[in-house]
Amino acid sequence: MKVLVLSLLRLGDILLHKQVVRSLNARYPGVQVDFAINDSFASCKSLLPEVRHFHLLPRAILQRILVEQEQSAIAAFARLSKFVGGINAEKYDLILDATHNRLSVKLCALLEAREIRYAGNKKTTQNAWESYFNNQFSQVAKSRFHYVDVLTKSLGLDAPTVLLPRTTTAKKIVFQVLTSDIKKNWGLHRFKNLLDRVAQEYPAYESVVVCAPNEKAEIEKVLPSLQYQVRALGLREVQEELKSASLLVSGDTSIQHLAAEVGCPVVSIFIGSADVQKTAPYIKNAMLVQANTDCYPCKHSESCYQSSHLCSASVTVEEIYRNIQVVLKGEFMSRTNGMQGYRTDADQRGFMLIAGQSSEENLAKDFERIIWSFYLSNDWQAPVPAYGSTVYEILNDWTQRYSIKAISQFAVRYQSRVERIEALLTEGKNSFAEISKVCMSVGNSPSGLKGLLEQLKSWHLDAVAAFPEHSDSFLKLQFALHKDYSEAFSLYRELKSSLDEPLNLNLIRKQLLINLVRSLSEKGELYEREFRILS
């Protein structure tokens, strides 16, 4: 089995795509995996020993030819043809588009393999995860799942198991103090204060600041070499440092993924456009601190419009220091309620969990994730959906963090919410029924549906306003409502499938809740004790 992974994004993404290789190995033992990457990242080849061969896309030179026009576009065509020819000559069994953008989709149209999995490939059936990737993850909407999980599932693979940090007696903390995106930089002066604090409280630990050679001078202006160890290193050397480190403190950089890969514990600072849910290091017990401002997270492509970098100021040195303490002591469950931030873990269904503080709001979030994963993986359509065992697993986890009383209170309140959602969805269904009736009677022109469509749009706005925490359930419908249709039938079909999403999600919500309430009420007050014995 020969597989090519198209990884035409940046370094951090290439490193995360190592997880796709793990999924491939689990699915196809003995698989031979090749990567296609941009040639500007050729230096990362040594970090991916599991990849047999790399096809290098000469992206920068192609862009230079086409933009600066120092050479004929025909030369660009020849270079691209050579790149494509090199791939097609390998006769891959499977090509996976892990890049997931317009460029890679167009590139896939040139490639040959027994099977090519990419967004919008009409020859393959789109799975619900792929639709989630397109409609939710890649849009401004917040994702409920980590990038690796959404990517692997949308490529028809199983999500890999979340990596485990290694135990170590090492006394070295590595600091990555700059990122490639100015918006994600926490600030060298804050890092200086943090380094001083760590040196004072943990004198036995060696602190090493790592950076790229071109960053060293800038860093040494704040962290002079006489007082601090600042090392300009290549990627391979950084990896070696991380192998012998007890902790990495970093922003949202490729280095945090490198650390996860070698099992090095991580404390990471998420500011600017960095989103904890999407790009946390794929390892358990990483501590993530995110900004606490209204403008966070901002769009990746936009520069900061604030007069000062508010999000970096919202993360204090004290907060990061407390998270360092948690990791060094290994007391992950002892975080106090005052602490900001999240801890990475795996949920009951094996997906990465970004666990927040124990609160009813986070209970609801966790529960919704389970509902979504049930829905996206199509498990709810199994002959006997595993609602009961899933609830068992949920309770197994929750009872370690919450009291039975808190869970019961959540269940009662959630039940009332589910009923309200159901009532609202019934209104939407009725509104849609009118549309389908008119569709049948007026023929295939959508013009007669304007009034009814406006009614449905207004219902949609009310629904999102009433349940903002479930707005992602209605996102597909939002896209469908704002498309132009030339035929009434395609409008009908699109609206139906979009409205099915919140309806099916609520169906799963109800079933899981019924099982949850049943488990809680059957066992009553004795439940907590009995459950602990069982588990």
Add this chain to the structure above:
Amino acid sequence: MNKVSDSLSETSFEFSLSRSGAVTVSWQGRLLCSSRDPLAEAQGWTRHQGFSVVDQVIVLGLGVGHHVQLLAEQRPQQQILVLDYHSQLIKKFNNENSLSNVKTQDLHFCTGNELMSLIQQALPVFAFRPAWSGLEQQYELLKKELSGQSTHALKLQAQAGSCYQLAQALRDGQKNILNDYISIKDIEVLMQGDKNSFEAKAWQVLRELVK
């Protein structure tokens, strides 16, 4: 500036020493390289040039040639073809330098066939604009041809590069771009015909790369 004797004496050229001590040249009173520091100018110019791994490049504009010397030293594996309209400067450069990877071509004596052959090769073209002084239009037109931005040149290159669909579209004149510089955007429009061919899809990828 201190004047130095011009062994090739041509009234319209004047060779001098710049403030930095390097030789500089002017033609009919127009400077063909920096009068202050032509070496620094050459260094800045070579730094900007890409295509370090291709076999052959064209340098359009010789001037006094500091930039060519530097480029040839930095890229010993690369063949550099220098094109210039000033025969006198070419002679002087060749007399004073023996760089194995540099060839010069006097554009006054360049035949139509030679030019066509150069265009077909679609080589990278490095423009040394200070040396174009007084002949900017001629050099600009030549650059347009060599880098495939005219219909005629692109057609030649498309045929030579097996882009038959594009060559056909250019022949059919599906878009009036005769007086314009052809960009990747224009090519995208030209390739609207058969969107399912390998060629059309490849051009779509290239277009996407610069969007």
